[in-house]
Amino acid sequence: MSDIELLIDRCRESLALSSSNGIDRVRPLHELAVALRCRYDQENRLCDLEEAIDLSVEAEAIANFFDHPYLTWFHHATVLQTRFDSTGAQIDRTSHKLTAYTNSSAVERFHLAVALATAARSRTAHHAIRAYKTALLLAERCLNIRFCSELQYQFIIGDEYRPLAGDAASCAIEHGDLELAVELLEQGRSQLFTRMQDYSFPLSTLVDTQEDLAHEFGQTLVRMELVFQSLHCDTQTNENRTQGLSEIVGSWNELLSKIRALEGFSDVLQPRSFASIRHAAAEGPVIILNISKYRCDALILLQEVSRPILVPLSMKLHQVLPRLSKTMARIKEHARASRPYIGNGSPTKAMTTVLAELWAHVVYPVVTQLQTINLPRQSRIWWCPTGTLSSLPLHAAGDYKNDGECLPNIYVSSYTPTLSSIIRARTSLADLSGHVRGDKLLAIGQSTTLSHVKAEFDILRTLFSDDVIIKDGPDATPDAVFNALHDHAWLHFACHGTLNIAQPLRSHFILHGGNLILNDIAGDGRLSRSGVLAFLAACNSATGDMDQAPDENISMAGAMQSIGFRSVIGTLWxxxxxxxPSLSQDFYGHLIRKGVQNLQVKDSALALHLAVNAMREKGIPPERWATFIHVGI
Known part of the structure; x- marks a missing residue:
């Protein structure tokens, strides 16, 4: 007798010893179902599969009665079953159960929802989309109970979560629902910085108006998840612990309803609709780039067009992007350490190749579509990339080797991590009444370690005269700079910076005698209400981790925007x-052309564009000028 036959016999004996409908019957039912399923996989006996399904249904009925965590096991069996169910009805039922049942942890249900979406995709897009929506909702629950950014980061770089939003959006695109594709990408991307900005879970904002309600809701959320995670102990303990679970869930739903009834909180813990996020394109096209193993696309949002415009991209990107990432890693190492370039040819040749490939495979198809709709040259556009593309210089793409077209000659590029972030920046800027804290520029630097900072600051003194405050060298201690920040809406950093990938708000600027940590800046709150522009002339201020890139770009520039700055100038390397010095001369020279008292943050993108073009005209190689990017409004 084979091992599988012996296992099935032992499972049948165990089942025979259990009570007819008691909680002790759940585990042997499950174990026999799994054993039969294994034999089906080996020998293709249809009767084994049918019996396994019947046993799972029986176990579910008992588990429902006792509110037992077996339901998680049943979901797994159902996922396996979906490949044999041509109607898709089982997929829909299971998707509903994964969100409705509360007797297993969010993490367990998330893993199963992802498996269900993958299995359903081979059937129909409709059923797969429902499963993807379930997985994204459960992913948000998983992140909500991870109370530090490091734990959240570990979750979002996981193999299941990282491609989830892109795969979900690609499924919606295949189904022809472009609006839904945008919603799914917005829901699933930039989770770390979204939580910093409190878009979908604004408990910190709620504290300002309803402190007791916010505290009670947070405590209930913690209690509920702790109960979920405790349900994997012995059966008797489980039965005791599940007695009050329905009461906790009822309390959570009641509190959530109260919060959503408050003005400004109606979308708490709810995905944002396309109707609300399409206004990100109010001042120019937003191009969302999505790279999935299933397909590659660009989605263009236009204020005057009700639906997104689809631009299919080449599937060759799956081979191209890893190669470009490796080349960029060598260029970044060369720039960071001032070492000889390790690679074929020179860094200039390598960068030219990268920019040409980005142009051919990503940017040119988008530009062609924008020209088809007659978008005037030198108009502003916003890139909203995902994954690896977040760390590549899309704004500089072009055929420089053959003196062909290039993006900087056609449009003025900015970046936005999400649609919500740019909407928030514009709304909060409109809320600023007058010049809240004056227009003086605060410049912070370390000329003791960077030889050209003194010349840079001399230019700022010439341009701004008495309207610039400079903290340099020994005067730029963390405490001195922190105290000065609150009196200035415009900041200029000329120093080294260090990015903490796992805990972005623990990233810091290296100052005299210590570090200025971004979390300290964020904690004050005043900058989030009136910070306007941050110019980060600091090493690697905009670049994130390319080797383990989540579906968002973790960067100092992104962190500064999450703190509340409406626009940020950063560097990709x-x-x-x-x-x-020359970049500051040209950038600020354009900004103050109408006088310091008439500074407009919305001019900053064009100011950077012109300053970089001046570098190009001087013959400065692309690996030096292509690093500068504009993020925000």
Missing amino acids: AMSDRDG
């Missing part, structure tokens, strides 16, 4: 110190 270490800038050359010698470029600081």
